[in-house]
Amino acid sequence: MKTAEEAIKTEAAVSPELGIRLYRQMVRIRLFEEQVNELYMRALMPGLAHLYIGEEAIAVGLCEALKKTDYITSTHRGHGHCLAKGAEPDRMFAELLGKEAGYCRGKGGSMHIADPATGNLGANAIVCGSAGIATGAALTAKRLKQDNVSVCFFGEGALGQGVLYEVMNLATLFKLPVIYVCENNFYTEYTHYTETTAGDILTRGTAFGVHSESVDGQDVRAVYAAANRLVSRARRGEGPAFLVANTYRYTGHHVGDINREYYRSKQEEQEWKTKRDPIKNMGEWLVSQKITDAAALKKIEDEVRQEMKAAVEFAIAAPYPSVEEVDQDVYA
């Protein structure tokens, strides 16, 4: 297994505009998630919340390389993917609160946000549950010659599920435009991945003839560069890819997972937060390249904070679905 430090570093040709956009998109995800945490702590949000804080560079780097009509599938830790693919925070918060205005009319919740308009085939609460769906979407793209690619996000916990290897085999046999993205945040719920994952991660792809690469998941420019490369080759009809991005989940498995010292140290958390933070590092890079300055970055943060505040207010004020909705949409 390549560690993040050893991962292929690719300096992307990032224009100033794109650099700012990558930064802003990461800030949007982080501040969205901070609001989720707050909603949860204030007991305004029912159910579970799995935060993406710390992993923002992966969703943003990947989705910025995609078209609107490209497909993604997401996970229980999926808010970042949905936002990065174009979902609006107000309707996302509404879904998280079970409101009618939500993306799934309140029937899906945090772990099931789906949106055809942005190519989001749905977040999935079965670990690796969407690997087949993402592969099938790639089959459609190929069969109907649609020029779309499909990106399947999953955590390293999904490496334990057999279906992943079934679809990698299928994707190579049928040369499908699908990219399997493993976000290795090191912890499969409450267990370090080395206790659950034998052998090498990257060769799980190469064994099936899937083009495989690893990337530093904390470096949004590197992720973007890798994504561009893999998306282009998929669009050219060169088949599937497997991207392993090492990253870190700053918070617990879910918001209720507060005392974590039995499975990881505070010192380890602190090191990632201070030295490897994707937003901080991208901000510093933008300043060092004289693309922007600290004041402008602060302005972005303030704007996003306002955006998220308004979105939360919208969701809190939005009505619940009427109970007559309960048996609607079971069948099409």
Add this chain to the structure above:
Amino acid sequence: MPETAQRELTFAQAIREALAEEMWRDPRVCIFGEDVAEAGTPFKVLSGLVEEFGAERVLDTPISEQGFTGMGVGAAMTGLRPVVDIMFGDFLTLTMDQLVNQAAKVHYMSGGTWKVPMVLRTTLGATRRSAAQHSQSLHAWLCHVPGLKVAMPSTPYDAKGLLKTAIRDDNPVIFFEDKMMYKQKGRVPAEDYTIPFGVADVKREGEDITLVATSSMVDVALGAAKLLEGIGVSAEVIDPRTMWPLDEKTLVESAKKTSRAIVIDEGYGRYGVTGEVASVIAEGAFFNLEAPVKRMGAMHVPIPFSPPLEDVTVPTEQTVFEAARKLCGKA
């Protein structure tokens, strides 16, 4: 009557014809599964389709039931209309997450925004000497899950019409074919026709007892009805054709008329299809019933290999006849 109206096809030919007609009608329809192309499946149901439609639309897959069923779900969501082939119904166990957690729930969980127009064809039925892992009838498992539809044709005519409806349906449909019926012949019109879901078919009219039967048990019930005729009992045989949606009205009306009912299905009786149908009849026809509704299903054992053992695990004309005679008080 046009000549084609009297044409006879086997059950397998009827399935194949429905698929071919739908593939001509709609270029989005495609087939995938194990040995579906050149081999045309071990039962030869799909013979010739790959030659007719090409390997792009009739895809041989590896032995990865979960993987290619999941691929079917994603393909269906994004614009194809896949017909997934699961060779033996016993292998449904391997597809359950894709069917139960994914296909069945996508439309509801997404607030009605994504659809899964997928058909999964598979088999059921014992007495093929295939032992415990190739002989089960597990359709009740799927009937249990909201979001899925379940069709079980009992004749070549119904097979063609129901399969066309399944392919045109915007929901995931699980289509069960009894592997012992593939060679059975019946009248199948050459023209295009569909059979609506949720409409039971009265296969034989009668006055004294209702025999509700599914799939290959319909023939068993019809055979029993003939035997019953010999002792002066007039049996009505009804085939629900789809287990979900279920035509409760026709079942209840028949039981009200005859006042007695037996439900016959090749799945296990306990917590099964027969329990559900018997309960529908008991609730709907309670005040007209002269006897408790009786259920007949597979014996509660893994299907054994040895022929004399296997043969006693499923209802037969004789056992249904005996049960009906007893229920009608004709000792």
